[in-house]
Amino acid sequence: MKVLVAVKRVVDYNVKVRPKADGSDVDTANVKMSINPFCEIAVEEAVRLKEKGVVSEIVAVSMGPKQCQEQIRTALALGADRGIQVETDAELQPLAVAKCLKAIVEKEEPQLVILGKQSIDGDNNQTGQMLAALTGMGQGTFASEVNVEDGSVKVTREIDGGLQTVELTLPAVVTTDLRLNEPRYASLPNIMKAKKKPLDVTNPEELGVDIAPRTKTLKVEPPAERQAGIKVADVAELVEKLKSEAKVI
């Protein structure tokens, strides 16, 4: 069966971003970019399913400007078979991404679509759920375990109180949580091989998708700064301060 994996190019998780001085947007100039960590876990899961013999082909897809081909190449180096880029310089919101993915799903007809549960830049946690809605597929969000069985997939989900397991009819959408797996590193030979793997470029117009944004960012600002407080000498002083100064115990 075929798996579609969606990957996103984001600011590297170790970078502390700042808003621009005019508050128009986040300053991402000259900042290190990487594949979103949750997407990396999605690619790894797809590759493991292929290694188990459950999956025969992995298609990695990314949307955005030309540079997001780097993240598709990363996915190919990790073990995806071919890539699709939906090229646009316009701002893409999750609804637009879900609609583009739906168009690709209709063309590729994968049995499983794996996405990260959220991107660490927008922190939306929406795209997988929206794709599932638009395609009518079942959704296994926040997955920490995925077992493909005959015609269905069992997904163990991380929920507020613990874990929940659901069974979905294929085709289905799964979004990854951090504990699903430990992504591998791409070896140099695999990075070289990935350069030769096919990568098709399309765009929202070709897919027939209207990507007009539905929300407008009026401004971005830094959060209220917390000031560092004081260092106490010992536990006794700490307890005393919490009682008399902070009055929290």
Add this chain to the structure above:
Amino acid sequence: MSILVIAEHDNAELKGATLNTIAAAKAIGGDIDVLVAGSNCGAVGEAASKVDGVSKVLVADNAAYEHQLAENVAKLVADLGKNYSHVLAPATTTGKNMLPRAAALLDVQPISDIIAVEGPDTFKRPIYAGNVIATVQSSDAIKVASVRTTAFDPVAAEGGSASVESVDIVDDAAVSKFVGEELAESDRPELTAARVVISGGRGMQNGENFEMLYKVADKLGAAVGASRAAVDAGFVPNDMQVGQTGKIVAPDLYIAVGISGAIQHLAGMKDSKVIVAINKDEEAPIFSVADYGLVADLFDAVPELETKL
């Protein structure tokens, strides 16, 4: 304006997160209806009707909604949501799972994790792990948003007298089945609603050492949390994780023990009123947000803290 709030519940009781979400709805203004979708959930509907500020409670009581599978509930929410200007749900795992699906069925772009209401179509939300606050304006006819519960004080659970209506729409997509769940049992308060939280990180070294934190927690009536490092190392179950991808907490007092304070962890706790850090590395980033920092070996400090409380 009319607002539909999706209740968080377990078929037996209405969860506190619903009260914070209703508070956000009040900030928007207009009539507030609450949807309780579940199975044998009459008691929850009853409880919701007593909540301050609620006009009407809609109870969709059917086996299809028992485990609140997103495929079924989202369809119901989209069917009902058409008649409202706003649809809100708490940003819990249940809300985050269901709401974007409902929004896509309504063809609108939802807004996740709102922390402030600036106007009926304008909201503030954190992005980049809380390092940036964005003010966003929606042009959609129906505003669909999930609410960061720690950002809104809960409304009173008593004092209301809303009417209760049953909804007979049954949406069963038949593409998903509930198989089972493993819920963590705990006598301590729920992490996201606790007044005091004590959390352990990699510095705890193993799961047994978390006992030290449980003892302190029991003295303070606190909930116990953990950093991702402690969860990934298998010290504690992952429903205890505080951070960008775990739970967001904002208690009166947050005690971070053996936690360095990575960006992703701070995202989950830096709105706490008072932060205490106990760490032997005085360079640890957690000290840059802590009101009271103690540079000490946690294995000495935590037992001493317990005896002194």
